[in-house]
Amino acid sequence: MSEGTMQRRAQCDQRAKRLPRVVCAAAAVPLMLVAAGCSSDSGSGDAKDKAADKPAASKSASPTPTVEAAAYAKLPEPCAVLAKKTLKDLVPKADSGKEGASNDTATRGSCSWDSLDDNGVDGSQFRWLSVSMLRFDSDATRGAGDDLAHDYYTKQLQDVQSAEGAKSLKTTPVSGTGDEASVVRYDLKKKEGTFKQQTVVARVENVVVTVDYNGAGLAGDETPDADDLVKDARKAAEEAVAAVTKANGGGGTGGAKSPSQSASGSASASGSTSKSPSKESSKASSKASSKASSKTS
Known part of the structure; x- marks a missing residue:
């Protein structure tokens, strides 16, 4: 090779x-x-997965709920709701009214009068009168003011009807006084005598008016006629309701009501710790009765 x-x-x-x-x-x-x-391919799939994982565009926020504005925005002066003539007829010996304490006079107000007509050995006639007003604002979470007032009106009636020691209790609807009204009458027997108690609870729009009126014949004087006292209590309630309407221009907040988005109600309407008018009235009545007893002793 x-x-x-x-x-x-x-x-x-x-x-x-x-x-x-x-x-x-x-x-x-x-x-x-x-x-x-x-x-x-793997990268493409990851991109699709990531795109799928992205949240969808947020939907537009739900509109804030609205509630009809309350008809009445204020209360009248508590001790000026009754005419002088009415006071003279119902509590003839009263010097002046005693205004109740309130941390918000646009929401809560009250005034009371007591009268002792001392006739010496012939006995005495005692009268006690109280007017309480409670106003409710409309609230976006709790409801319209007049609905809240209606609920309170119902509860107030129940409280009056469950008065301790009440005898011969009777409840009667009252017409021509606000949007709804009732009068509760009963007897209270005390050591000073038999007291005739009349309570008128009335609602006008978003305001609840409570009128307490009681009378007794002391030191041997005759017991007043309950029917007459009921008429007087109803008259006082009619005047108090009219005063509320007048204080707000005679027809609420300028006629037609407008929507309101208020998120806060009045302190009283939201369950403040202040005492209810019925309890205040009961204590005042007891105090007035004790005063009458001490004067006649």
């Missing part, structure tokens, strides 16, 4: 040895392309 032939064979052998490497290198290219393709 010639030298040239041997050299060509050696070159062929070297090429043969290198061939598998070239083939393997060439084969690796499609694998890399496949891997790149998988990586590309």
Whole structure:
């Protein structure tokens, strides 16, 4: 074998040895392309997943609930709700009214009068009169003022009807006094004598008016006629209701009511810790009775 032939064979052998490497290198290219393709698909899927995970555009906020504005925005002066003639007829010996304490006179007000007509050995006639007013504002969360007032009107009646020691209790609807009204009458027997109690509870729009009127014949004087006392109590309630309307211009807040978004009601309407008018009236009545007893002793 010639030298040239041997050299060509050696070159062929070297090429043969290198061939598998070239083939393997060439084969690796499609694998890399496949891997790149998988990586590309995986990224696309992740993007879709992330897009799916994104929250949808938030919906527009719900509108704030509205409630009709309360008709009446204030209360009259408590001790000025009754005419002088009415006071003279109901509590003839009263010097002046005693205004009750209130931390918000636009929401709560009261006034009381007591009268003792002392006739010496012939006995005495005692009278006690109280007018209480409670106003409710409309509240976006609790409701319209007149609805809140109606609820309180109902509760007030129930409280009066459950008076401790009440005898011969009778409740009668009253017409022509606000939007709704009732009179509760009963007897209370005390050591000083028999007291005739009349309570008129009335609602006009978003205000509740409570009139307490009681009378007794002391030291042997005759007991007053309950029917007469009821008429007087109803008259006082009518005047008090009219005073509330007049204090607000005779017809609420300027005629038609407008929506209100108030989020806060009056302190009284939201359950303040102040005492209810009926409890105040009961205590005042008891105090007045004790005063009458001490005067006649």
